[in-house]
Every structure is written in C-alpha cells, then in structure tokens.
Amino acid sequence: MIRIKNEKQIDGIRKSCKALARLYQALIPRVREGISTGELDKFCVDFIKSIGGIPAWYSQNFPGAACISVNDEVIHGIPSAKRIIKNGDFVSIDIGIDLGGYISDSAVTVPVGPVSPEKQKLLSVTADCLKAGIEACRAGNRISDISRAVFDIADAAGFGVVHEYCGHGVGLKVHEDPQIPNVPSRGGPNPRIVPGMVLAIEPMINMGTGDVDLLDDDWTVVTADGSVSCHMEHTVAVFPDHTEVLTVLNPGEA
Structure with missing residues (x-):
C-alpha cells in the first residue's frame, strides 16, 4: 500500500532529510x-x-x-576498520536517519583522488540519471516514467543498469511502496505519481553489466563482472505543482 503523507508528515521527513544533507556536508571531505x-x-x-x-x-x-x-560493490557494503580507502577508489555511501520517527534516505558516490576518465564519465552519467529521474517524478506521471528516464541515459552511455534492486517509497518506514525500478518493466504495478508521495529515487549504474551477485555476508551486492559501480540517491516529495528534493541544502540553510 502506498502511504500518502500529509503536510505535518512531510515537514517531519523534510527535517530528517536536511539533517542528512548536513551529515553529508561534513562527511564527504573525510x-x-x-x-x-x-x-x-x-x-x-x-x-x-x-x-x-x-x-x-x-x-x-x-x-x-x-x-x-567500494568500487565493484554496488550497495550494502559493510563498514569495517580493516577496509582502508585508497586513491582511485569509488566510494558509494548510503545513509538514512530516523529523526523522531521520520526517515530520510540519500546516497552519494565519492571519487577518491584522481580517477580514470571512465570513472569520471560513470559519475557524470549517474548524476544525469538521478536528475532525469527526479524531473520525471511529477504529479500525473507514472513510476515507469522515472524508470525510463534513468535507463535511457545510462543505456545510451553504454553502462549497465542494476535491475534487481530499486528505489522506493520512504518517510515513515525505510522501505515503502511503490518500488521504483531503474529499468522499465514490461509488467507489474505502475502507479500514477500523486501529491503526497515521498520517494527515494536511486540510480545504480555499472561500468559493465547490470547483473549483480550477493556476497556470503548476505548484505554486500557486487557487480557480476567485477566492474565499478556508482550509486546516487535523493528523497523527494511530490506536490501538485512541483517536486521538492528534500535531501539537499538550499542557499541559506545550514
């Protein structure tokens, strides 16, 4: 069931999302x-x-x-004191905050030091995918419009799009309906986007195949061919006349 949020709930989710944006602002330089x-x-x-x-x-x-x-790990990498970051690494970080029962969710990929032109292209294309997905997330459109916007950009660039994991509703729980695939579906639910939806849009784009494997820790998802992956995500709220990106700091916000 898709949970439509009221004004009070969206305000609570917004506060959680702004806190998460401040966390990233402090974390990324580290x-x-x-x-x-x-x-x-x-x-x-x-x-x-x-x-x-x-x-x-x-x-x-x-x-x-x-x-x-890190690198070929797509999502759910487990933090460890033994995993040391090196120059040239691609580090994808996915964080959520429960602030008074309101959930935020966002992900970034950080290149460490100089990285190859291929990695820079992957970073740029994934950012374009996220932007396009957000632009397609408008009241009156359908979830498949987000999927198509993400997929078309990545596919045209020759990159693989992860199809086994996807974006989702968020705000009162970590994972809510609807699911938001990054690959257009030939069937299954395709709800219309309506005001009050709060959604986590998250392209997962691979330099090689879009296929993935799950490691024995039952958490870490890696690319099936060992290629580098990039993951970006924002939480957005849908209004009748616009869609607000909640997990960013606007000018003047601190």
Whole structure:
C-alpha cells in the first residue's frame, strides 16, 4: 500500500532529510586515502546521535549506520576498520536517519583522488540519471516514467543498469511502496505519481553489466563482472505543482 503523507508528515521527513544533507556536508571531505570505512561509519553514528536521531539502517539489522560500498560493490557494503580507502577508489555511501520517527534516505558516490576518465564519465552519467529521474517524478506521471528516464541515459552511455534492486517509497518506514525500478518493466504495478508521495529515487549504474551477485555476508551486492559501480540517491516529495528534493541544502540553510 502506498502511504500518502500529509503536510505535518512531510515537514517531519523534510527535517530528517536536511539533517542528512548536513551529515553529508561534513562527511564527504573525510572520504580520503588512508581512512577506514569503519571510521567513516563511526562519524555517521556520532553525528546522528548528536542530533537526537537513530541510524535508520539499525531497524533493518544492518551492521552500520552507513552502507559503504567500494568500487565493484554496488550497495550494502559493510563498514569495517580493516577496509582502508585508497586513491582511485569509488566510494558509494548510503545513509538514512530516523529523526523522531521520520526517515530520510540519500546516497552519494565519492571519487577518491584522481580517477580514470571512465570513472569520471560513470559519475557524470549517474548524476544525469538521478536528475532525469527526479524531473520525471511529477504529479500525473507514472513510476515507469522515472524508470525510463534513468535507463535511457545510462543505456545510451553504454553502462549497465542494476535491475534487481530499486528505489522506493520512504518517510515513515525505510522501505515503502511503490518500488521504483531503474529499468522499465514490461509488467507489474505502475502507479500514477500523486501529491503526497515521498520517494527515494536511486540510480545504480555499472561500468559493465547490470547483473549483480550477493556476497556470503548476505548484505554486500557486487557487480557480476567485477566492474565499478556508482550509486546516487535523493528523497523527494511530490506536490501538485512541483517536486521538492528534500535531501539537499538550499542557499541559506545550514
């Protein structure tokens, strides 16, 4: 069932999302050579606790406040003191905050030091996919319009689009209906986008195949061919005349 949020609920989700945007603002400069993914996760835990929040992934029994996926890891990478970031790495970070029962969800991919032109292209194309998906997320459109917008850009660039995992509704729980595939579906639910929806749009784009495998830890998802992956995500709220990106800081916000 799709949960349509009222004004009070959207305001609560917005506050959680702005807190998450501030966390990323402080975290991204710390993603550098020599730091461990465990240290990055501890920073996230400390930040979230300092604002009175709870890491949203704890409710999913994930062993960290942040999913930190490096290079061929697509999503759900487990933070570890033993995983040390190196120059040239692609570090995808996915974080959610439960702030007073309101859930935010956003992901970024951070290139560490100089990276190859191919990785730079993947980063740029994934950003374009996210922007296009958000632009397609308008009242009156359908979920498949988001999927098509994401897929067409990535496919035209020659990249693989992950089809086994997808975006989703969010706000009162970590994962809500509807599912938002990044690949257009030939069947299944395709609800119309209506005001009051709060959605997490998250392209997962691979340099090679769109196929993925699950590691033995039952969390970490990797590309099937070992190619590098890029993951970006925003939480958005749909209104009758516009769609608001909640997980960004606007000018003047701190």
